[in-house]
Each structure stands twice: as structure tokens, then as C-alpha cells.
Amino acid sequence: MDLFVLDLEERPWAAYAACRDADPDMFFSAAEPGVAAAIRICNGCPVQGECLEWALETRVRYGVWGGTTERDRRRMLRRSA
Numbered sequence: 598m599d600l601f602v603l604d605l606e607e608r609p610w611a612a613y614a615a616c617r618d619a620d621p622d623m624f625f626s627a628a629e630p631g632v633a634a635a636i637r638i639c640n641g642c643p644v645q646g647e648c649l650e651w652a653l654e655t656r657v658r659y660g661v662w663g664g665t666t667e668r669d670r671r672r673m674l675r676r677s678a
């Protein structure tokens with residue numbers, strides 16, 4: 598997935614991302630089937646933990662990251678506040 602590979606300095610773990618060759622639209626889909634497919638890829642990703650940590654730290658608003666949706670991350674951040 599080009600989105601991840603673009604900035605390997607900031608996210609060196611992205612070199613191992615399971616989504617590197619996946620359709621980026623799937624990860625930014627508003628439709629449930631796309632979201633579910635993206636989460637399935639995340640769940641088999643060797644850097645899921647790093648990705649989720651980055652998404653939470655940077656408060657990335659949109660898309661599936663680390664196996665979570667925007668709503669999942671908002672909930673996680675509220676709980677940790």
C-alpha cells in the first residue's frame with residue numbers, strides 16, 4: 598500500500614505491513630464489507646501493534662489502522678483519558 602511505504606522514516610515498521618499491496622480504498626471505505634476486509638488483513642499483519650500505537654499517538658482520524666476503525670480508536674482514546 599503506497600500510503601504506508603511513502604514515509605518509512607516516520608514509520609519504519611510499514612515496510613512489513615500486510616496491506617502494502619492491498620487496495621487503499623478498502624482501508625478508507627465507508628462500507629462495512631470494505632472495513633471488514635481491511636480488518637481481516639490487519640489481523641494477520643506482523644506489525645499490527647506498531648500500527649495501532651502510531652494511529653493512537655498521532656490521532657489519525659480516518660481509515661482502518663492496526664485493525665481498528667475511527668470509532669474504535671476514539672473509544673480507546675476516551676477510555677485512556
Ligand code: SF4
Pocket residue numbers: 601611614615616617638639640642643644645646648649661662663664
Ligand atoms: S495493521 Fe493493518 S493498516 Fe496497519 S500496517 Fe498492518 S495491515 Fe496495514
